[in-house]
Amino acid sequence: MSVFYATIVVAKSLAEKELNVQSRKEVQTEQIALTQKLGRLTDLLIAVHIEEKIYKAKHTEIAFRRDEIHRILKDNNLADESFKDALGNVLTLASKSAEIFKSSKTDTKRQLTGFVFSNLEKEGPASRQPPCSSLKLC
Numbered sequence: 001m002s003v004f005y006a007t008i009v010v011a012k013s014l015a016e017k018e019l020n021v022q023s024r025k026e027v028q029t030e031q032i033a034l035t036q037k038l039g040r041l042t043d044l045l046i047a048v049h050i051e052e053k054i055y056k057a058k059h060t061e062i063a064f065r066r067d068e069i070h071r072i073l074k075d076n077n078l079a080d081e082s083f084k085d086a087l088g089n090v091l092t093l094a095s096k097s098a099e100i101f102k103s104s105k106t107d108t109k110r111q112l113t114g115f116v117f118s119n120l121e122k123e124g125p126a127s128r129q130p131p132c133s134s135l136k137l138c
Contacts, residue, residue: 013087024076027069034066 038059045055093100101109 031069034062038062
């Protein structure tokens, strides 16, 4: 059963990673475009096509956005590393879950079973009470 959940977690993480890669590419493309804008802006100043006051205002605006994108990419990389660590921990725990359950005491097994089935409800004419209550697990 834990292999099933581990497969779901891995599939979801791959989908999230693909979305993350796509958004990262978009942000990096914007960062490149902003760097190019700064270059063109400097060229306009050098060629005396714009005033220095306008140059400074636009330069500050573009540089601020470029710095913002840099922080986004840095945070994204940190989150990606944290996610990898968490996913590894989940997979390790899932792979050892049967062993952990077998080696635990009866009271711990009751708590774990109660936690796993806490949102499960009976269907049909029976009352809608969690099964753990009838098993004295809750």
